[in-house]
Amino acid sequence: xxxxxxxxxxxxxxxxxxxxxxxxxxxxxxxxxxxxxxxxxxxxxxxxxxxxxxxxxxxxxxxxxxxxxxxxxxxxxxxxxxxxxxxxxxxxxxxxxxxxxxxxxxxxxxxxxxxxxxxxxxxxxxxxxxxxxxxxxxxxxxxxxxxxxxxxxxxxxxxxxxxxxxxxxxxxxxxxxxxxxxxxxxxxxxxxxxxxxxxxxxxxxxxxxxxxxxxxxxxxxxxxxxxxxxxxxxxxxxxxxxxxxxxxxxxxxxxxxxxxxxxxxxxxxxxxxxxxxxxxxxxxxxxxxxxxxxxxxxxxxxxxxxxxxxxxxxxxxxxxxxxxxxxxx
Ligand code: TYM
Numbered sequence: 001x002x003x004x005x006x007x008x009x010x011x012x013x014x015x016x017x018x019x020x021x022x023x024x025x026x027x028x029x030x031x032x033x034x035x036x037x038x039x040x041x042x043x044x045x046x047x048x049x050x051x052x053x054x055x056x057x058x059x060x061x062x063x064x065x066x067x068x069x070x071x072x073x074x075x076x077x078x079x080x081x082x083x084x085x086x087x088x089x090x091x092x093x094x095x096x097x098x099x100x101x102x103x104x105x106x107x108x109x110x111x112x113x114x115x116x117x118x119x120x121x122x123x124x125x126x127x128x129x130x131x132x133x134x135x136x137x138x139x140x141x142x143x144x145x146x147x148x149x150x151x152x153x154x155x156x157x158x159x160x161x162x163x164x165x166x167x168x169x170x171x172x173x174x175x176x177x178x179x180x181x182x183x184x185x186x187x188x189x190x191x192x193x194x195x196x197x198x199x200x201x202x203x204x205x206x207x208x209x210x211x212x213x214x215x216x217x218x219x220x221x222x223x224x225x226x227x228x229x230x231x232x233x234x235x236x237x238x239x240x241x242x243x244x245x246x247x248x249x250x251x252x253x254x255x256x257x258x259x260x261x262x263x264x265x266x267x268x269x270x271x272x273x274x275x276x277x278x279x280x281x282x283x284x285x286x287x288x289x290x291x292x293x294x295x296x297x298x299x300x301x302x303x304x305x306x307x308x309x310x311x312x313x314x315x316x317x318x319x320x321x322x323x324x325x326x327x328x329x
Pocket of ligand 1: 183
């Protein structure tokens with residue numbers, strides 16, 4: 001089968017440089033490799049408490065960032081997960097084929113639920129990977145571009161596909177996670193042993209940050225003792241993270257980045273990394289602002305949902321038939 005590419009971003013907070021390097025920037029290159037289904041995982045955002053206005057604004061932001069990154073809505077299906085009801089319907093079926101034991105072993109569930117002990121842990125947070133598996137199988141997707149933290153969820157989807165196909169025949173397509181060679185896990189600038197995530201204002205670079213704020217954040221990124229710019233994740237996690245950011249944005253290997261900075265002191269090194277980030281994000285942010293102002297995301301999302309629904313409903317019907325759900329319409 002030709003390549004079918006699918007990925008999503010959850011509108012829970014401000015998008016970071018981690019999201020940009022991990023997936024966003026790599027998507028336009030994939031448009032020519034196969035059919036792309038790219039979405040905003042808004043139902044997933046409800047698994048943690050979120051204000052309605054924030055959810056809505058974040059969803060619009062992500063749609064606009066996808067377009068600003070260069071996705072052509074004529075060529076790819078760009079849509080909101082909640083606009084394609086087949087996701088929720090498939091979820092109702094597939095929740096019976098993943099087990100509580102395997103869901104409770106998911107790293108993301110363990111991390112997120114630990115913070116929710118007092119307020120109560122919603123069932124949706126626990127069942128999150130079921131819906132994510134449905135996102136993937138609905139489109140017979142085989143290539144799933146993600147950052148490292150989502151690989152475990154794609155692996156679980158593979159288990160589901162195996163289990164389901166063994167029982168019902170060859171019904172579901174087997175997906176595979178694809179992570180970038182450089183930049184699959186961008187770390188926090190304030191604590192480079194932790195992942196850059198949407199909820200750490202000090203350690204994050206937000207795509208919506210002003211250019212000068214971005215420069216300041218990189219200049220004050222935690223570095224390590226010593227003065228040599230060297231890739232050594234164990235002993236120099238801060239420097240290594242900045243080297244990864246630079247290499248990824250310049251499309252070079254970490255070795256080449258290391259070579260480029262071999263005679264640099266930390267201060268000059270950071271200055272040049274900051275400039276590389278700004279050179280990349282400045283035009284991207286301008287495109288984003290234009291898209292927000294013109295609201296061109298509305299048409300794109302409408303078209304995308306229509307395109308996505310056709311395929312998703314086909315797969316849903318195939319699954320209904322396989323498990324024995326009688327369809328009277
Ligand atoms: P989310 O919204 O947390 O992140 C979106 C994408 O960005 C990647 N990412 C990173 N990559 C590198 N370094 C980082 N610090 C970093 N932080 C985040 C993530 O790995 C992800 O690829 N569950 C998903 C959304 C989703 C999905 C799907 C993805 C729902 N259904 C189906 C793929 C296929 C999530 O919460 O991503």
